[in-house]
Amino acid sequence: MQAGDAAAAARHFAAAISGDPQSGALQRNLASAWRALGDDARELTALDAALAIDRRDLMAWIRKAERHEVRGEKGAALAAWSAAIALGAQLSPVPPPLEVLLAHGHAFVAAATDTMFAAASGAFGAIRGDLSETEARRGEAFIASSLGRRRIYRNECAGVYYPFLPADEFFDRGHFPWFAEIEAQTDAIRAELRALLDDPGEALRPYVKMDAGTPETIWSGLDNKLDWGACFLWEFGEANQPVLDRCPATAAALAAIPGARIPGRAPSAFFSMLKPHTRIPPHTGVTNTRAIVHLPLIVPPGCGFRVGGETRAWEEGKAFAFDDTIEHEAWNDSDELRAVLIFDVWNPHMTAGERDLLLRYFASADVSGYAVPC
Structure with missing residues (x-):
């Protein structure tokens, strides 16, 4: 090879491989000789032989990707470059x-x-107007995730997990x-x-109140x-x-909602205030049996909210x-309060029968005396 006699090199590498058929390095060297001779097919055969010995052979994947790219075999080149990048x-x-x-491989995959x-x-845009809100959101997430443009997030429950419910990020209106x-x-x-905030008394308190002795967590910066x-x-x-007595309109509005009523557990309802230049870190909640509703009241510019792969203002x-x-x-990146x-409320994907089952489950846990207090 160094002398420029690629044909002789190919013969010698082939002979060496016959004596050591499990050498991926020899297969790669043979592929290099075939590349020098301009024999694409034999080069790819030798590279595939190297990968058959070890699928983790990075250089074999790179050379394979290069050859497919030169040959205009876009799909094969994309697969090989993706393997090399991984x-x-x-x-x-x-x-x-x-x-x-x-770096070249990354540029090829990106393009x-x-x-x-x-x-x-x-293709999606041609039918988007015919789709429901659910179909459109799922379709967009499918396309983006299939092409590596977004992550699909899964449920992570710190408490009660109800299996097989759809993992919706935002529920449809x-x-x-x-x-x-x-x-x-x-x-x-x-x-x-606003009237409550003018004279909050004991009503306003830190949302994050960690138990004494809790080690450092993502919540430490907001604790108390x-x-x-x-x-x-x-x-x-x-x-x-x-x-509730000070907020009769709010109390009436909440009373009119078909929410969950679980003794000792639900509902919860509160005004949430985020001071200027404050961030609530990425986290997950307790149970997927509920949906959390936000009614924005005071929202200065510079505020945002992300659930999974979707961000909304x-x-x-x-x-x-x-x-x-x-x-x-x-987050609240503004100079004003966000409220x-x-x-x-109930997760809308739960049926009436499943809601009744959950109520009976909690009631039986309470009767047993072993229910963990909230």
């Missing part, structure tokens, strides 16, 4: 010669997925026909909140601070009557519901 991600540090090769995403989005009724009360609810404050109207199924007076057992976070009314 293996290269395990190297730390990446040797400089490999870094250059893998390929850009092209595929544009084509898929065009169609599940909550009463949204319009509570949205119509936004001004009255906001006025009651009013950076994220809450005024509870209901908490674990118990009414906070002094606050709050709009004052426009409610939405989400599954809080899917990773979510919130939202938050309450829980």
Whole structure:
């Protein structure tokens, strides 16, 4: 090879392979000889032989990707470059010669997925108007996740997990026909909140209150601070009557909601206040049997909310519901207070029979005496 006699090199490598058929390095060297001779087919055969010996052979994948790319075999090149990139991600540090090769691979994959995403989005756009809200959101998530543009998040419940419920990030408004009724009360609810904040007394408290002795967690920065404050109207199924008495319009609006009533557990409803330049870290909730509803009341510019792979801006007076057992976070990057009314209702995917089952489950746990208090 060094003398420039690739044909002789190919013969010698073939002879060496006959004596050591499990050497991936010899197969790669043979592939290099065939490349020098311009024999694409034999080069690819030798590279496939090297990979048959070890699927983790990074250089074999790189050479295979290069050859398919030159031949215009886009799908095969994409598969090979993707394999090479996955293996290269395990190297730390990446040797400089490999870094250059893998950078080319990343650029190829990015261009390929850009092209595929544009084509898929065009095909999707042709039918999007005929789809329901659920179908459109799932379709968009499918296309984006298939092409590596978003992660699909799973339920992570710290408490009760009900199996086989759809892992919706945001629930469709169609599940909550009463949204319009509570949205119509936004001004009255906001006025009651402002009056409450003018003289909160004992009603306003830190949302995060960690038990003594708790080690450092993601919540330590908010522990016992009013950076994220809450005024509870209901908490674990118990009414906070002094606050309800001061907020009659809010109390009436909540009473009209077909929410969950689980003794000692639900509902919970509270005004959530996020001070300027405060972030609630990514986290997951307790149970997927509920949906969490936000009714935004005071939302300055610079506030945002993410559930799983979807980020939304709050709009004052426009409610939405989400599954809080899917990773979510919130932020207020403005110079003003952000305030939202938050309450829980049944997960809309649970049937009436399943809701009754859950009530009976908790009741039996309470009767047993072993139920863990909230």
